[in-house]
Amino acid sequence: MNAEIIAVGSELLTPARIDTNSLWLTARLNELGVEVLRKTIVGDDRNLLAQAVASALDRVPLLLITGGLGPTEDDVTREAVAQALRRRLLFSEEILAGIEERFRRLGRTMAPNNRRQAFLLEGAMPLPNPHGTAPGQWIDLPSGIVMLLPGPPRELEPMFTNHCLPLLRERLPQAFIRTRFFRVAGMGESDLDNRIAPIYRAYSNPVTTILAAEGDVQIHLRARAASEQEAEALVEELGAKILAELGDRVYSTDGSPLEAVIGRELASRGETLAVAESCTAGMLGARITEVPGSSAWFAGGYIVYGTAMKTRLLGVDPALVAQHGVVSEAVAVAMAESARDRTGATYALSITGEAGPEPSTPGIEPGTVWIGLATPGSASARLYRFPAGRERVRRWAVQNALYQLWRSLLESRAG
Amino acid sequence: MNAEIIAVGSELLTPARIDTNSLWLTARLNELGVEVLRKTIVGDDRNLLAQAVASALDRVPLLLITGGLGPTEDDVTREAVAQALRRRLLFSEEILAGIEERFRRLGRTMAPNNRRQAFLLEGAMPLPNPHGTAPGQWIDLPSGIVMLLPGPPRELEPMFTNHCLPLLRERLPQAFIRTRFFRVAGMGESDLDNRIAPIYRAYSNPVTTILAAEGDVQIHLRARAASEQEAEALVEELGAKILAELGDRVYSTDGSPLEAVIGRELASRGETLAVAESCTAGMLGARITEVPGSSAWFAGGYIVYGTAMKTRLLGVDPALVAQHGVVSEAVAVAMAESARDRTGATYALSITGEAGPEPSTPGIEPGTVWIGLATPGSASARLYRFPAGRERVRRWAVQNALYQLWRSLLESRAG
Numbered sequence: 027m028n029a030e031i032i033a034v035g036s037e038l039l040t041p042a043r044i045d046t047n048s049l050w051l052t053a054r055l056n057e058l059g060v061e062v063l064r065k066t067i068v069g070d071d072r073n074l075l076a077q078a079v080a081s082a083l084d085r086v087p088l089l090l091i092t093g094g095l096g097p098t099e100d101d102v103t104r105e106a107v108a109q110a111l112r113r114r115l116l117f118s119e120e121i122l123a124g125i126e127e128r129f130r131r132l133g134r135t136m137a138p139n140n141r142r143q144a145f146l147l148e149g150a151m152p153l154p155n156p157h158g159t160a161p162g163q164w165i166d167l168p169s170g171i172v173m174l175l176p177g178p179p180r181e182l183e184p185m186f187t188n189h190c191l192p193l194l195r196e197r198l199p200q201a202f203i204r205t206r207f208f209r210v211a212g213m214g215e216s217d218l219d220n221r222i223a224p225i226y227r228a229y230s231n232p233v234t235t236i237l238a239a240e241g242d243v244q245i246h247l248r249a250r251a252a253s254e255q256e257a258e259a260l261v262e263e264l265g266a267k268i269l270a271e272l273g274d275r276v277y278s279t280d281g282s283p284l285e286a287v288i289g290r291e292l293a294s295r296g297e298t299l300a301v302a303e304s305c306t307a308g309m310l311g312a313r314i315t316e317v318p319g320s321s322a323w324f325a326g327g328y329i330v331y332g333t334a335m336k337t338r339l340l341g342v343d344p345a346l347v348a349q350h351g352v353v354s355e356a357v358a359v360a361m362a363e364s365a366r367d368r369t370g371a372t373y374a375l376s377i378t379g380e381a382g383p384e385p386s387t388p389g390i391e392p393g394t395v396w397i398g399l400a401t402p403g404s405a406s407a408r409l410y411r412f413p414a415g416r417e418r419v420r421r422w423a424v425q426n427a428l429y430q431l432w433r434s435l436l437e438s439r440a441g
Numbered sequence: 442m443n444a445e446i447i448a449v450g451s452e453l454l455t456p457a458r459i460d461t462n463s464l465w466l467t468a469r470l471n472e473l474g475v476e477v478l479r480k481t482i483v484g485d486d487r488n489l490l491a492q493a494v495a496s497a498l499d500r501v502p503l504l505l506i507t508g509g510l511g512p513t514e515d516d517v518t519r520e521a522v523a524q525a526l527r528r529r530l531l532f533s534e535e536i537l538a539g540i541e542e543r544f545r546r547l548g549r550t551m552a553p554n555n556r557r558q559a560f561l562l563e564g565a566m567p568l569p570n571p572h573g574t575a576p577g578q579w580i581d582l583p584s585g586i587v588m589l590l591p592g593p594p595r596e597l598e599p600m601f602t603n604h605c606l607p608l609l610r611e612r613l614p615q616a617f618i619r620t621r622f623f624r625v626a627g628m629g630e631s632d633l634d635n636r637i638a639p640i641y642r643a644y645s646n647p648v649t650t651i652l653a654a655e656g657d658v659q660i661h662l663r664a665r666a667a668s669e670q671e672a673e674a675l676v677e678e679l680g681a682k683i684l685a686e687l688g689d690r691v692y693s694t695d696g697s698p699l700e701a702v703i704g705r706e707l708a709s710r711g712e713t714l715a716v717a718e719s720c721t722a723g724m725l726g727a728r729i730t731e732v733p734g735s736s737a738w739f740a741g742g743y744i745v746y747g748t749a750m751k752t753r754l755l756g757v758d759p760a761l762v763a764q765h766g767v768v769s770e771a772v773a774v775a776m777a778e779s780a781r782d783r784t785g786a787t788y789a790l791s792i793t794g795e796a797g798p799e800p801s802t803p804g805i806e807p808g809t810v811w812i813g814l815a816t817p818g819s820a821s822a823r824l825y826r827f828p829a830g831r832e833r834v835r836r837w838a839v840q841n842a843l844y845q846l847w848r849s850l851l852e853s854r855a856g
Contacts, residue, residue, distance in 0.1 A: 039477045041468035042652045042659075044459060053456035062454045063489065067480040074478065074500075081496065085489075237457055244457075301723075301744065307730035308716075308723025311744040315722035318798055318831060326750040329716065329726040331741040335784065339741065369750065383733055415595070416733060 027198060028063045029055055030082040034094035034103050035177060036069035047092045047175075047182055054186060058194060059201040059250045060088065070094060075106035079172075083110070087170030093177030095160035097139040103174055104145055104163075111165070111172070113148040117141075121152060125159050150174075153189045157181045164193060171197065204257040206232075206247040206265040209278040211429040218243050218272075225267050232261050240418060241425035242284065274436055277429075284428045285314050291435050292323035292372075299431070300371035301327035302340060302361040304352070304378040305395065310424045325371045330361065336378075340364040353378050353390045358398030358407035366400040373434075374400045375427045376407070381419045392416075395423045399430055401438075442613060443478045444470055445497040449509035449518050450592060451484035462507045462590075462597055469601060473609060474616040474665050475503065485509060490521035494587075498525070502585030508592030510575035512554040518589055519560055519578075526580070526587070528563040532556075536567060540574050565589075568604045572596045579608060586612065619672040621647075621662040621680040624693040626844040633658050633687075640682050647676050655833060656840035657699065692847055699843045700729050706850050707738035707787075714846070715786035716742035717755060717776040719767070719793040720810065725839045740786045745776065751793075755779040768793050768805045773813030773822035781815040788849075789815045790842045791822070796834045807831075810838045814845055816853075 031052070033045035045067055052062045063086055068075050075094070082089050094103030108115050122144035129136040143160045146152055153162030153173075158181040163174040173190055175182045210218055215238035222245070226234040232249035245268065249260035269276055278287050292299060301310050308329050314320055328339050333352050336342040342360045350356040361376035375397065382392025393414055398407035408430060412422040446467070448460035460482055467477045478501060483490050490509070497504050509518030523530050537559035544551040558575045561567055568577030568588075573596040578589040588605055590597045625633060630653035637660070641649040647664035660683065664675035684691055693702050707714060716725050723744050729735055743754050748767050751757040757775045765771040776791035790812065797807025808829055813822035823845060827837040 037650075039467065039480065040650055041464050041471060042650070042661075044461070044464065046459070049456050049459060052454065056456060063484060063486075064493070065454065065482040069478060071478075078479070235452065235455055237452070237455075246455075246457075303723065303726070305730075306727065307739075307741070308718065308726030308744065311718075311723030311746070312721065312727050312835075315720075315746060316832065321747050321801070324722075324746050326722070326744040326746040326754065328743060328754075329723065329741040331726070331730060331739055332736050335741040338784065339743075369753065386736070417731065420727075 027060050027088060028086045029060050029088035029090060030064045030066065030086050031062060032066045032068060032075070032078055032082060032089065032091045033177075034068055034070065034075060034091060036071075036100070038067045038093075039069050045092075047177070047179060050179065050183060051090055051092070051186065054191065056248065057203055058191075058198055059203050060194075060198070070100040070102055072102040072106045072109065075102060076109040079107055079110035083167070083170060083172070089170065089172045090175060091173065092175045092182060095143065095162070095174060095176050097137065097142050097159065101142070104142075104147065107165075107172065107174060108147055111147065111167070113165075115145040116148055118144050118146045118152070121146065121161055124161070128159060147174075153185050155181055155185055157184060162189070164190065200252065201250050202252070202254045202257040204249050204251075204254070204261040206245075206261050206279070207281040208245040208247075208265075208268065208272075208276045209281065209283070210243045210245065210272060210275050211241060211277055211284055211425065211432070212275055213243070214238075215243050218245075222268050222271055225271060226264060229260075229264050232264050234264070240421040241429065277432055283316075284425070284432060285320075286317045288428060288432055288435065289314075289317050289320055289323055291432075291439075295372075297372035298323050298325050298370075300325045300365045300369035300374040302365035302374060302376040302398075303327070303329050304331060304336070304361070304376075305381040306377045306420050306423055307331050309420055310375065310377060310427055313424055313428075325369045327365050327369060327371075327374065328361075336361060340368070351387060351390065353380055353387055353394055353396060355396055355398075355407045355409070358396035359400075359405045360398075362398035362400035362407070363405045366405075372402060373431060374398075375431055376400075377423050377427055379410075379419070379423055381416045381423075382414060383416050393419050395419065395426075397423065397427045397430055399434060401434060442475050442503060443501045444475050444503035444505060445479045445481065445501050446477060447481045447483060447490070447493055447497060447504065447506045448592075449483055449485065449490060449506060451486075451515070453482045453508075454484050460507075462592070462594060465594065465598060466505055466507070466601065469606065470503075470505075471663065472618055472620070473606075473613055474618050475609075475613070485515040485517055487517040487521045487524065490517060491524040494522055494525035498582070498585060498587070504585065504587045505590060506588065507590045507597060510558065510577070510589060510591050512552065512557050512574065516557070519557075519562065522580075522587065522589060523562055526562070526582070528580075530560040531563055533559050533561045533567070536561065536576055539576070543574060562589075568600050570596055570600055572599060577604070579605065615667070617666055617669045617672040619664050619666075619669070619676040621660075621676050621694070622696040623660040623680075623683065623687075623691045624696065624698070625658045625660065625687060625690050626656060626692055626699055626840065626847070627690055628658070629653075630658050633660075637683050637686055640686060641679060644675075644679050647679050649679070655836040656844065689851055692844075698731075699840070699847060700735075701732045703843060703847055703850065704729075704732050704735055704738050706847075706854075710787075712787035713738050713740050713785075715740045715780045715784035715789040717780035717789060717791040717813075718742070718744055719746060719751070719776070719791075720796040721792045721835050721838050722746050724835055725790065725792060725842055728839055728843075740784045742780050742784060742789070743776075751776060755783070766802060766805065768795055768802055768809055768811060770811055770813075770822045770824070773811035774815075774820045775813075777813035777815035777822070778820045781820075787817060788846060789813075790846055791815075792838050792842055794825075794834070794838055796831045796838075797829060798831050808834050810834065810841075812838065812842045812845055814849060816849060
């Protein structure tokens with residue numbers, strides 16, 4: 027089955043606000059086997075919204091509308107849907123009583139405006155909203171379903187989960203969905219696609235989606251079938267072929283990010299990690315510690331942004347810097363070794379590079395980064411040349427530092 | 442004048458990807474006095490896209506379409522617009538030559554697929570794309586304008602700036618836009634709004650927009666008038682009233698973020714900054730160094746995530762930690778003082794707190810953060826209690842650390 031989502035609100039048509047409800051709703055709909063064919067964002071304009079509602083219902087049997095259920099004149103969703111469906115709005119004493127009760131409980135007086143929220147479309151079922159004043163509305167049409175949902179995520183999400191999902195499950199043709207979620211590092215999106223497209227293109231079910239961020243590629247598989255076993259068999263068959271092709275480039279089969287996978291490995295070994303960051307200036311440490319509980323395996327380290335700090339905080343020999351330059355293999359190795367020594371961690375990663383936008387080191391192109399790794403037995407560094415863009419270079423450097431450590435952990439596990 | 446934006450791409454209908462190009466384009470269009478009335482996101486389906494294009498052109502005279510200009514069968518924007526406008530697609534030898542030349546320059550062979558990108562709509566003007574293979578297209582219609590723009594932001598943005606903006610300025614009715622952009626720290630969005638709503642509500646022109654992120658509130662004013670002087674006078678009048686109300690809570694009147702404002706102040710004084718981060722583990726350093734050229738005033742510092750590291754790297758007395766706990770005023774002050782001493786920087790900020798989600802320090806609620814500041818004459822720390830959420834606590838801590846330094850710089854300037 028296909029759906030469309032309409033997000034209502036003039037603030038969503040400004041440069042600084044984005045509709046994120048539709049991402050959450052899309053995930054829930056996909057889990058039911060429903061595809062979203064179009065998303066529309068319209069302002070608080072009754073006629074434009076009514077037109078958008080009517081034309082969406084010409085295309086799909088399932089329409090979700092978010093926002094515009096508030097108490098003010100700007101909130102026109104109820105009126106617009108009534109206009110589009112040619113249905114009346116009926117005042118509900120019961121809903122009004124619920125809204126008044128909510129205000130009483132909060133020790134506040136209901137504004138007269140809130141009466142607007144007690145109007146229900148003819149034939150609509152109200153959807154309770156314990157987190158706000160506006161109830162949602164569910165309308166069964168001869169040709170489909172329309173849902174009116176509140177805009178704030180903390181009102182919308184429980185309402186959808188507790189009331190819309192059970193109703194949808196009843197009305198949708200029985201279908202079971204099984205998914206796989208692989209994450210891959212150390213290869214670009216197009217290299218990856220070249221290798222696995224011949225495999226997944228042979229399947230229309232599961233559906234394969236590939237998403238790429240800096241140095242990190244995600245592969246999503248979603249199979250749909252009439253039974254759970256059948257869906258599982260479909261996703262397992264394609265998943266196994268992709269895993270066989272990519273081998274240990276797949277660092278995660280449960281969606282965990284690279285830093286969490288590394289954390290689990292270090293924790294299981296009782297080992298620890300430190301960092302010494304120049305151009306990333308803390309981004310690596312910040313990303314590692316996004317993992318709750320990372321203090322079990324992450325010690326800390328050094329932000330040595332200025333050249334003088336590399337000597338002052340890490341004791342890197344100024345003669346080494348003078349001879350090789352600050353963005354060099356020798357300095358990356360020295361930074362990693364010193365960070366490992368001084369923190370007492372099992373491993374240390376170092377990053378020294380030129381993030382740009384302007385070259386600040388003579389002879390070093392922006393995008394040039396050396397990443398060092400010190401382990402109990404060795405210290406080495408690798409050279410990377412990332413595409414331009416200050417923040418992009420820094421994010422690529424962090425991802426590749428983590429991947430360099432992960433490869434080393436895999437090798438020592440194999441050895 | 443009114444516009445609509447259509448973003449094309451099935452990946453934009455998955456739970457994990459969002460159309461951000463439209464935010465950037467909306468900002469540019471608003472600057473020209475153009476309002477965006479609707480945004481639509483459609484998948485790679487020629488018929489659905491053609492339908493969306495035709496109905497948008499029934500509503501507005503200006504239509505921007507992003508994405509779907511790639512070389513593969515999935516890229517259907519050219520065909521769909523041709524279908525909607527009932528125009529032919531004409532093969533351009535000149536564009537093909539340009540694409541082939543680009544591949545030669547990169548030392549690669551052009552795939553046969555890329556020939557698709559050399560088709561131009563009848564009557565369209567090609568828009569050069571130095572950052573990718575697909576040229577954009579500009580089509581003047583009797584009733585309006587259609588633009589076909591590439592999906593990747595680093596291709597779209599320069600193309601729009603260099604080619605579309607000048608053409609739009611020629612064709613739009615003369616209207617002058619003047620804006621003000623204030624940034625405020627140290628107060629929440631609703632406190633701020635309570636103070637300035639009585640002022641800005643009296644004006645429908647300029648339009649006032651308020652946006653809030655963690656501890657940082659932005660106020661945008663946009664005035665529109667028939668002359669530059671008139672627009673400037675409108676925005677100046679309201680801007681002056683808001684500034685008078687908020688005083689030095691407004692840290693920036695040109696849109697610069699707090700770290701850039703601090704950087705300018707430090708650079709002008711010839712002073713420097715260091716950090717010692719516990720629960721933020723590098724986020725403060727990473728944010729500071731988003732400012733290009735920050736090495737002139739940012740030294741670096743310490744990531745002391747584990748408790749042992751506070752002693753090992755910064756020399757914080759273990760007895761102090763034992764007596765006061767690791768999340769305490771005494772430890773925050775000791776961290777800041779030691780980071781200042783050891784780096785030789787003029788100022789040092791320290792952060793020690795409990796980010797959560799689970800409490801790891803007995804008696805310390807997640808969200809509790811001490812932020813320390815050492816200056817040439819003093820060292821002190823302030824206690825914060827941020828709302829729950831690990832990443833939110835960490836971002837609030839970084840913002841408030843910067844604000845704490847900024848207040849201190851302002852006071853020393855006043856003194």
